[in-house]
Amino acid sequence: MIKTYIAAFSLLFLTVGLSAQEKKLSKEEAVRLTLENNFGIQVAGNQVKIADNNQGILNSGYLPSLTGTAGANYNDLNSSTAYPDQFNTDGTPREDLEIDHAESQSFNGGLNLNYTLFDGLGRLYNYKRLKEQYQLTELQARETIENTLLQLFSIYFEVARLTENENVLKQALEISTDRITRAEYSFEYGQNTKLDILNAQVDVTNDSINLLNTKQQLANTKRDLNVVVNQSLSENFQVDTIVRFVPRLQLDELIGQAKENNVTILQTERNLAINEYDIKVNRSGYLPTIGLTGSYGWNLNQSAPNSFLPGQVIPGSNRTSLTLGLGASLTWNLFDGGRTTTLVKNSKIAYENQELQQEQVAIEVDRDILNALASYENRLTVYQIQEQNVLTNQNNFERSKEQFQLGRITSIEFRQAQINLLNAQTNKNLAKYDAKLAELQLLQLTGQLLNVEF
Known part of the structure; x- marks a missing residue:
């Protein structure tokens, strides 16, 4: 029996060693x-590129439009002209006039230029609005990056926690396996009963199952991490289990600058500026539009021969013409049925709503920061308590181990001390990474998640 447990134990350690x-x-x-x-960050980056294109001069409306036109026509004429009851001077009947394959062509080409000189400043404010939209898209991309990094570290730290738990369970399995050996020897020398061997075997079984389950959870979580970093799902790795916390003085300084750096607050500011430009764009409908036009044209007509005078064929001709035109126009929509007035009123209401939303977001961010700070402090305190608890249970376990080897306590009492230490160690691991995640969430609210070392 002992050989079976040692073989299973060795297999687990071989996997761990690999x-x-x-x-x-x-x-x-x-x-x-x-x-x-x-993938999500790449999509956000492409959205920024689109917004960058939209804010460029090519999308501003400040450049003129130039269009070219061209055309060609072809005709093939066959005609026959009869002169009944008509005679030549010599008294003979007048012959019919035949025109075969009289070809005519016409060609034309032209350029038309249009430029809006003044459109009530709508073009200017729309251009500025696109600039603000670009900055808003950048902030949205930053928010995506921050959320993705939080997702990354929630999974990364879960991998780290399971890795440390795996090591703890590996030590527990080693202790339990060693108990079987001791129990077997003690039984052979009549120092204990078969019950001690059975208890040790049960504990080895439980520890083996717990270790296998933890290894499976670890493998699954690593695949989750591979999805976030977008690498092969079969990629295997070890993670860093060392956690460093931001000094409290630095953290307080970052909290004090939260309103200037929080991405949600910054987005409301950009949205407010966009709504302000919406009002100005709509007001431009009250003003006239002044435009300039220019055109240049070329025409070539090649006419076919035709019968114009009695008995005579007029040969075809070629006619070429060039035209140049310049013009200006003024359009003033004196009354559009109230559409512009309605647009201006609605845009003002939208601006007021954005102001209200900005105030609401400011209050919510203050609340979230206070909640996150309280959660961080609480989890950090729990972690410090769990660290001390591990030391206490470690000391208790070492003493229990000595007493167990001397035969002064039972295997059940020793196992309970071992379980207490195991729980303390796994609880400390959980508290450590919970505290670090709470810190990262607080840093995101202060707008400094991308500016600190992890």
Whole structure:
């Protein structure tokens, strides 16, 4: 029986030993891969490129429009002209006049130029509005990056937690396996009963199952991380389990600058500026539009021969013409049925709504920061308590181990001390990464998530 448990134990350690040779995926490398490869971030980057194109001079309406036209026509004429009851001077009947394949062609080409000189300043304000829209899109992309990084670290730290739990469970399995050996020897020398061997075997079974389940969870979570960083799902790696917290003085300074850096507040400011330009664009409908036009044309007509005078064929001719035209126009929509007035009123209401939303967002961000700070402080305190709890349970376990080897406590009491230590260690791991995630959420609210070391 003992050989069976040792074989199972050795197989688990062989798997763990192979995983120890996996490459190390640092936090910095994970962030780099995410920024370069994550699908959501790439989509957000393309949206920024579209907004950049929209804010360019080619989409501003300030450039003139130039159109070219060209055309060609071809005719082939066959005609026969009869002169009944008509005679030549010598008294003979007048012959019919035949014109075969009288070809005529016409060609034309032209350029038309149109330029809006003044449109009530609507073009200017729309151009500025597109500039604001570009900045808003950049902020939206930044928000996507921040949310993606939070998702990255929630999974990264879960991998780290499961990795540490795996090591803890591996140690627990080693202790339980060693108990079987001791129980077997003690039984052979009559120092204990078969019950101690059975208890040890049950504990090895439970520890083996817990370790296998943790390894499976770890493998699944690694695949989740591979999806975020957009690399092969079969990619295997080890993560950094060291956690560093931002100093409290630096954290307080960042919280004080939150209103200037929070991405949600900045987006409301951009939306407010966009709505302000909407009002000005709609007001431009009250003013006239002044435009300039220019045209240049070329025409070539090649006419066919025809019968014009009795008994005579007039040969065809070629006619070429060039035309140049310049013009100006003024259009003033004196009354459009109230459409412009309605647009202006509605845009003003939309601006007022955006102001209200800006105030609401400011209050909500203040609330979220206070909640996040309280959560961070609480989780950090829990982590510090759990660290001390591990030391206490470690000391208790070492003493229990000594007492168990001396035969002063039962295997059940020893197992309970071992379970208490195991729970303390796994609870400490959970508290550590919960505290770090709470810190990152707080940093996102302060607008500094992308500006600190992870």
